């Protein structure tokens with residue numbers, strides 16, 4: 557799949573306030589052995605791979621299709637992939653107010669592992685703390 561198609565899917569699945577990546581990033585991701593993109597028709601995740609860990613940079617579901625289990629399905633695939641890859645853990649950051657995402661991670665036994673104060677800035681300029689969440693795989 558082309559970088560443009562991945563980028564279009566990403567744009568369908570990201571909230572406008574939290575866009576992080578541009579088309580150039582997706583072109584770079586495609587060349588990198590350290591980035592894996594997991595996708596389904598209406599959901600996408602961007603994973604960074606190191607020897608011991610998988611970091612979820614982004615996971616999202618098309619807005620009109622949220623709340624139907626697609627996020628959980630993709631996260632389940634990410635966990636299976638990470639186990640096969642041999643990672644010791646999965647780690648990610650999520651906005652402290654992002655209740656759907658936090659609940660999704662809790663439902664797969666992620667734990668709160670730390671906090672980054674004022675980590676995100678939204679379009680109105682206000683700041684939001686990020687929670688670091690972790691799932692041990694061993």
Ligand SMILES: CC(C)(COP(=O)(O)OP(=O)(O)OC[C@H]1O[C@@H](n2cnc3c(N)ncnc32)[C@H](O)[C@@H]1OP(=O)(O)O)[C@@H](O)C(=O)NCCC(=O)NCCS
Nearest residue numbers: 615616617622623624625626627628650655656657659660
């Ligand atoms: C977070 C996100 C990926 C969840 O995807 P989804 O397909 O809507 O989620 P699912 O239907 O699979 O539900 C998964 C769990 O999330 C929680 N959840 C989903 N929507 C929720 C809501 N509106 N309120 C509270 N919890 C919610 C529930 O715990 C649910 O599990 P349950 O149905 O067994 O109780 C989706 O909301 C999204 O794309 N958000 C925008 C991008 C984003 O914020 N990504 C996270 C960045 S770290």
